[in-house]
Amino acid sequence: MNKTELIAAMAENADLSRKDAEAALKAFVEVVTDAMKKDDKVQLVGFGTFEVAERPEREGRNPQTGETMKIKASRNPKFKPGKALKDALN
Numbered sequence: 001m002n003k004t005e006l007i008a009a010m011a012e013n014a015d016l017s018r019k020d021a022e023a024a025l026k027a028f029v030e031v032v033t034d035a036m037k038k039d040d041k042v043q044l045v046g047f048g049t050f051e052v053a054e055r056p057e058r059e060g061r062n063p064q065t066g067e068t069m070k071i072k073a074s075r076n077p078k079f080k081p082g083k084a085l086k087d088a089l090n
Contacts, residue, residue: 036077046084053078 001009003025011021032042032050041051057073 044082046082048079048081048085051078051080052076 007018007022007025010016010025011018014021014024016024035042036050036052039052041049043049053076055074055076058071059068060071061068
């Protein structure tokens with residue numbers, strides 16, 4: 001499912017116009033992104049948790065040359081599914 005299909009499905013399920021569903025999806029993405037930038041986690045009970053994972057600086061290898069190199073520390077988004085979502089899939 002791509003973004004357009006998701007917006008259409010949201011509009012149908014919530015009895016909204018596509019424009020309203022698109023605005024709601026955009027607002028959700030912006031709120032989650034802003035919260036994660038502030039190191040807050042967004043927890044939706046039953047669905048899951050969006051949070052930031054810190055990755056420390058580490059040493060890696062260039063696969064073409066075998067030369068060692070430093071890989072910078074980074075912050076990456078992480079999603080941990082909730083129990084209800086896991087149960088729905090199994």
